[in-house]
Amino acid sequence: MIRHIVLFRLAADDDAQRRDDAHGIAERLEALETQIAGIQSIRVDRDLGLVDGHWDVALVSEHDDNAALEAYQAHPAHQEAAAWVGTVVSDRATVDYAL
DSSP states (O other), rough: OOEEEEEEEEEEEEEEEHHHHHHHHHHHHHHHGGTTEEEHHHHHOOOOOSSSSOEEEEEEHHHHHHHHHHHHHHHHHHHHHHHHTTEEEEEEEEEEEEE
16 A cells, blocks of 8 residues: 655635635545545645644545556546646645555
8 A cells, every 4th residue: 555645835825715725625635535446545634733834735645556546646537636736836745655
């Protein structure tokens, strides 16, 4: 099994917009769990905001294997969600590792 972690920095300065953008990221990415085979779980959460410098949003997903992760990333539904996410984030960091 592969765990895929992505951290996002939101681009908006306005707190209400940041909240809406974080919700939009979660809504779009979590919906992929039922649309793409090979995803064991997917969860998106916003940072608590207690420490300056933390990333704003985290995605943690688990996939059957590396082939399933690659299929997820190439899937049209993921590509569509990722394109939207790209419009509301300023930066992202990714780590994948085997469980």
